[in-house]
Amino acid sequence: MATTTGNRTLRWARRSGWRHLVIWVALAFALFPILFVVSAALNPLGTLSTSQLVPSGFGLDNAVRLFRNTPFGDWYLNSILIALANAAATVFLSALAAYAFSRFRFTGRRVGLFGLLLIQMFPQFLAIVAIYLMFTTVTEYWPSIGFDTPWGLLLVYLGGALGVNTWLMKGFFDTVPRELDESARVDGASHAQTFFRIMLPLVTPVLAIVGLLVFIATINEFLIASVFLRDPEAKTVALGLYGMISGERDANFGMFAVGTLLIALPTMAVFWFLQRFIAEGLTSGAVKG
Amino acid sequence: MAPNRRGTAGAPGGAPAPPPLPGGSLVRNGSPAGQLVKIAVLGLAAALALWAAFPLYAAGNWIGISVVAGVTALIFYVYLSPRRVPVKYLLPGTLLLIAFQILPVLFTVSTSVTNFGDGHRGSKEEAIASIEAASVERSADSVDYALSVAAVGDPAGGELVFLLTAPDGTSYAGDAEGLTELAPGDATVSTAGRITEAEGYVVLTAAEVSARGEEIAAFAVPTGGGSGIRSSGLSAAYEGSATRAYDEECDCITDSASGAVFTADDERGVFVDEAGQRLPQGWQVDVGWSNFTKVLTDPSVNASFFGILAWNIAFAAGTVLLVFVVGLALALVMHVQGLRGRTAYRILLVLPYAMPSFAMFLLWRDMFNADFGLVNRMFGLDVDWLGDPWTARAALLLVNMWLGYPYLFLVATGALQSIPRELVQAARIDGAGAWQAFRHVTLPLLMVAMTPILVSTFAFNFNNFNAVYLMTEGGPFPPGNPMAGATDLLITYTYRLAFGGQGAQYGYAAAVSVFIFLIVALISLVSLRQSRSLEEVH
Numbered sequence: 171m172a173t174t175t176g177n178r179t180l181r182w183a184r185r186s187g188w189r190h191l192v193i194w195v196a197l198a199f200a201l202f203p204i205l206f207v208v209s210a211a212l213n214p215l216g217t218l219s220t221s222q223l224v225p226s227g228f229g230l231d232n233a234v235r236l237f238r239n240t241p242f243g244d245w246y247l248n249s250i251l252i253a254l255a256n257a258a259a260t261v262f263l264s265a266l267a268a269y270a271f272s273r274f275r276f277t278g279r280r281v282g283l284f285g286l287l288l289i290q291m292f293p294q295f296l297a298i299v300a301i302y303l304m305f306t307t308v309t310e311y312w313p314s315i316g317f318d319t320p321w322g323l324l325l326v327y328l329g330g331a332l333g334v335n336t337w338l339m340k341g342f343f344d345t346v347p348r349e350l351d352e353s354a355r356v357d358g359a360s361h362a363q364t365f366f367r368i369m370l371p372l373v374t375p376v377l378a379i380v381g382l383l384v385f386i387a388t389i390n391e392f393l394i395a396s397v398f399l400r401d402p403e404a405k406t407v408a409l410g411l412y413g414m415i416s417g418e419r420d421a422n423f424g425m426f427a428v429g430t431l432l433i434a435l436p437t438m439a440v441f442w443f444l445q446r447f448i449a450e451g452l453t454s455g456a457v458k459g
Numbered sequence: 460m461a462p463n464r465r466g467t468a469g470a471p472g473g474a475p476a477p478p479p480l481p482g483g484s485l486v487r488n489g490s491p492a493g494q495l496v497k498i499a500v501l502g503l504a505a506a507l508a509l510w511a512a513f514p515l516y517a518a519g520n521w522i523g524i525s526v527v528a529g530v531t532a533l534i535f536y537v538y539l540s541p542r543r544v545p546v547k548y549l550l551p552g553t554l555l556l557i558a559f560q561i562l563p564v565l566f567t568v569s570t571s572v573t574n575f576g577d578g579h580r581g582s583k584e585e586a587i588a589s590i591e592a593a594s595v596e597r598s599a600d601s602v603d604y605a606l607s608v609a610a611v612g613d614p615a616g617g618e619l620v621f622l623l624t625a626p627d628g629t630s631y632a633g634d635a636e637g638l639t640e641l642a643p644g645d646a647t648v649s650t651a652g653r654i655t656e657a658e659g660y661v662v663l664t665a666a667e668v669s670a671r672g673e674e675i676a677a678f679a680v681p682t683g684g685g686s687g688i689r690s691s692g693l694s695a696a697y698e699g700s701a702t703r704a705y706d707e708e709c710d711c712i713t714d715s716a717s718g719a720v721f722t723a724d725d726e727r728g729v730f731v732d733e734a735g736q737r738l739p740q741g742w743q744v745d746v747g748w749s750n751f752t753k754v755l756t757d758p759s760v761n762a763s764f765f766g767i768l769a770w771n772i773a774f775a776a777g778t779v780l781l782v783f784v785v786g787l788a789l790a791l792v793m794h795v796q797g798l799r800g801r802t803a804y805r806i807l808l809v810l811p812y813a814m815p816s817f818a819m820f821l822l823w824r825d826m827f828n829a830d831f832g833l834v835n836r837m838f839g840l841d842v843d844w845l846g847d848p849w850t851a852r853a854a855l856l857l858v859n860m861w862l863g864y865p866y867l868f869l870v871a872t873g874a875l876q877s878i879p880r881e882l883v884q885a886a887r888i889d890g891a892g893a894w895q896a897f898r899h900v901t902l903p904l905l906m907v908a909m910t911p912i913l914v915s916t917f918a919f920n921f922n923n924f925n926a927v928y929l930m931t932e933g934g935p936f937p938p939g940n941p942m943a944g945a946t947d948l949l950i951t952y953t954y955r956l957a958f959g960g961q962g963a964q965y966g967y968a969a970a971v972s973v974f975i976f977l978i979v980a981l982i983s984l985v986s987l988r989q990s991r992s993l994e995e996v997h
Contacts, residue, residue: 186799189792193804196789200811203822203861206833207814223833263552270548282549287911287987289556291918291979292564292972299965300566301559311514311523317612329559332552334915338870341908345877361544362493379873383866390816392925400612408817415821430818437813441806 210427217423232424242429244403245410250436252320252406253388256327257440260384261377263331268339269365273351283337290333301326302397323398327388335380342376343369378444385440389433407433497538504534530554571969572745579728579741579966586742587705589635590712590730592679592687593740594703602626604688605652606696608675609660614667619678621688622646622654622662623696630654633680633688653694668693712738750970763943763952771948772982774856775921779913781860786867787905791897794875805872812865820929823858846935848945855946859926867916874908875901914983921979922950949975 206223213222214229236242270276271283305326309316316322346369354368355361370377392408399405405413411429414422508531515523537546573579581589605624609632610617621633622641630641630648645658656662668675680688688698702716711722712730721730721738728744729737755761789808793801811819826833827844835841845851878901886896920926927933933944933951943952953971 186795186797189795189798190800192792193789193808196785197804197807199861200808200865203819203826204810204814206826207822223837263555266548267552270545274545274548276545279545284984284987286556287915287983288980289560289564290915291921291983292567292976297560297563297567297972299969300563300570304563304566311518311520312511325555326559328555329563330556332556334912336552337911337915338908341911342873342877344907345904360490360493363490365548375873375876379869382869386812392817400617408815411815411818426818426821430815430822433818434810434814438806438810441809441813 207427207430210424211431213424213427215424217421232428236425236428240410240414240425241403241405242407242410242432245405245407246432248320248399248404249389249406249408249433252323252327253385253436255320255324256388257381257385259324259328260331260335261381263328264333264335264339264380265370265373265377266365267332267336268343269369271336271340272343273348273369283340286333286336290330298393298397301394305398317398318401318404320404323395326394326398327391335384338380339373339376342373346372382441382444386437389437501535501538504531567969568973570966571750571973572747573743573966574728574741574746575743575966575969576964578739579743581742583723583728583742585636586728586730586740587712588637588681589679589740590703590738591701591705592681592689593677594701594714595679595687595689595699596702596716597691597697597699602698604631604696604698605654606690606694607654607662608668608671608690608693609654609657609662611660614661614663617661619671619674620660621678621680621690621696622657622660623680623688624648624652624654628652630657632657632660633682635678635680637681637683638688665693746966750967751974753967754971754974763940763947767943767947767949767952768978770852770946771921774852774859774946774948775917775923777856778859778863778920778923779917781856782863782867782916783909783913785860785864786869787871789864789868790871790875794872808868809865811861812869814862816862817925817929819862820858820926823854823861824930827854845931848935851931851935851946855926855930858930859920859923862926863916863920867912870909870912871905874905877908878904910987914986917986918979918983921948921982922975923948924950924954927951928954949978 202223209222209225211232212225212228212230214227214231271279305316305322308322313319314321315325350372351364351368354364359367389406390408391406392412395406396409399409407429411426411433414429415426508527511527512524515527534550537543537550603626607622609620609622611620611634612618618634621631623631623633623638625631628648630643630646631638632641633639641654641657646654647656649655654662663671675690675693678690682688682698686698686700688696690696703712703714705712709720709722711720713720719732721732721736723729724731725744726746727741729741731737754764793804798804824845829835829841829843829846832844834844842850844854882900882904883896886900887893891899927946927948928951931944931946933947933955935946936942936944942955947955949971953968953975
């Protein structure tokens with residue numbers, strides 16, 4: 171009896187036990203800074219110098235101060251709306267482009283693909299002066315998509331929709347067997363029907379991943395947003411939090427930690443929501459069909 | 460693999476259109492719903508074009524209108540034509556790419572051959588107007604105005620505006636370009652005659668005014684004919700005549716008070732007198748390659764240049780290697796059927812990526828603090844992490860890995876899922892070991908999707924301004940050299956040179972960013988070329 175259990179344990183350890191061990195080590199590394207933020211957020215004193223890894227007390231004073239003393243609610247809503255809109259639009263635009271690059275052969279295809287990679291390498295950071303001057307004119311003509319509006323910011327972000335995302339998607343599209351969409355074409359589907367009805371459902375995992383990446387990148391984007399959104403209420407969380415601790419770092423640290431955690435929540439929610447699409451692995455199912 | 464040229468019928472450069480398929484004529488133009496969507500989208504495009512054209516028309520901007528018309532025509536042409544199928548898919552993203560990425564980049568490149576920056580912002584005419592206005596002095600017949608200092612947008616950094624009330628009660632807004640009359644409804648005037656609120660402007664508080672005192676004292680509103688309005692004190696302004704006047708014949712500015720003559724130097728965009736003194740207001744001119752040669756030959760720049768370049772490459776390559784190895788290893792460890800708790804593991808492992816990175820850089824910096832940092836306290840160490848060049852570099856790489864590996868983990872997970880398990884299973888049945896199957900089957904297939912990601916991760920980290928700026932601000936600095944720190948990347952170094960201290964030098968900064976672009980592009984092209992056999996670009 172004991173030997174059987176022992177054997178089974180040994181077999182389990184060889185099959186998947188070591189996997190769990192590796193993951194636990196990785197988890198310890200991944201999570202301890204986050205534990206520190208949680209602890210700082212709950213720390214009733216709310217200063218940096220009194221924050222520890224394990225919560226030394228428990229209080230919601232920091233959260234109360236954050237909402238009472240700053241327009242954090244506005245920042246939060248702005249961040250989430252901009253990030254969701256940008257993620258959805260970017261996924262759609264880059265999926266269209268990736269489909270074209272993956273399934274059609276046309277003049278300029280190779281140049282286009284390399285061009286996309288190259289243009290991404292220009293430090294956007296220093297093109298910001300050009301973008302700023304451009305939008306000074308835009309604000310003059312069309313104030314509703316100019317500075318202090320989420321629309322102008324979204325447009326600038328969408329300028330980068332084609333790029334590394336298109337490459338990521340194209341790589342995935344290429345691994346979907348051509349026979350699937352070709353047979354749809356033979357059955358009489360138009361190219362648009364093939365794209366929306368056959369291709370998109372098959373590549374859901376990569377759409378989910380790209381959507382998540384863009385969502386996160388938008389939440390974290392700092393420099394362009396700081397040029398665009400100058401009204402205190404129009405700011406995003408990144409701008410608001412940065413402004414908060416650039417002045418009084420030590421004293422505002424607890425509020426900063428609460429804000430950090432609150433903006434991490436929607437990202438986790440999006441990941442949780444997309445998780446099943448990523449996990450479903452629709453492609454491998456389709457090959458068998 | 461299927462032949463490449465299928466599915467491209469009718470596309471430019473593709474195979475000729477095949478004979479109609481059975482039943483194909485029924486759906487040639489898509490379903491009725493598809494037609495409706497197409498009509499709706501084209502209608503929306505037309506409506507947007509109209510909306511965009513109105514303000515352009517009102518301002519008489521015919522170039523703008525023709526661009527809008529051209530783009531709209533292109534959209535209609537592409538989507539109404541049955542051909543050019545790939546363009547239909549590429550057009551929306553490409554239009555946005557051109558407008559908001561390529562044009563700014565081209566503009567930056569064109570800026571790199573100018574002296575654009577503080578003191579060289581506008582045209583020569585604007586510089587002259589501003590010089591004349593700045594030299595205004597009070598005379599016997601000066602008109603006095605009540606003044607409120609305001610700004611456009613941000614009170615601390617926005618463009619200054621003088622809100623003025625003339626003796627007859629008329630309200631004006633005056634900026635560096637001149638006076639505009641304010642409509643009575645747009646401005647609120649106090650009983651003392653000062654404007655307290657005005658549509659579109661932020662009136663500065665007393666504290667904000669005193670913070671920008673120097674700027675305000677130097678500010679002048681040109682009113683034409685060699686006169687201008689300057690502030691006297693913080694609540695009054697006067698209009699007077701200029702002591703400095705431009706003379707077109709000698710292309711120079713004469714100061715009637717001191718008699719000095721400043722001649723225009725059209726190559727440098729400044730007015731200089733015989734002693735070489737220049738007036739602070741200059742204008743924008745082309746300076747050719749001098750910004751670029753400055754990067755290579757200016758001793759204050761190139762002394763540290765190669766050391767920084769080496770660390771920059773090591774930082775980007777090291778980050779890519781670390782995040783790739785860790786991300787892929789974790790994806791592989793979890794890529795097994797029936798692993799318990801996989802969903803929870805995956806969510807927890809990706810948590811660092813869900814944390815806002817800008818905030819985490821600041822947080823890690825505090826954790827590496829030598830005195831009360833968490834790292835030292837936890838491990839009982841006494842290391843001045845960010846004070847020593849090599850530990851600072853190690854800390855930076857570690858933090859960058861912490862933030863970056865979840866991305867590669869997600870990409871690798873996605874890519875692994877797209878590889879049919881049958882392929883690996885077949886290899887295993889044929890007698891390949893786990894490592895061999897991975898090395899010869901899984902990895903090459905993975906690299907198809909991963910190579911461009913790795914290259915762009917490299918490019919991203921090559922210019923990872925936030926990481927270095929928020930963690931170390933480029934430091935620690937060697938004694939006696941406050942310009943080039945041990946962890947400086949080219950981009951943070953450039954930032955300090957261009958924007959730190961001596962005022963904005965956009966032209967020079969643009970030249971350095973073009974330079975950085977060339978380096979990154981070269982490295983990336985070479986590495987893509989090396990891995991070309993892995994890709995399906997052809």
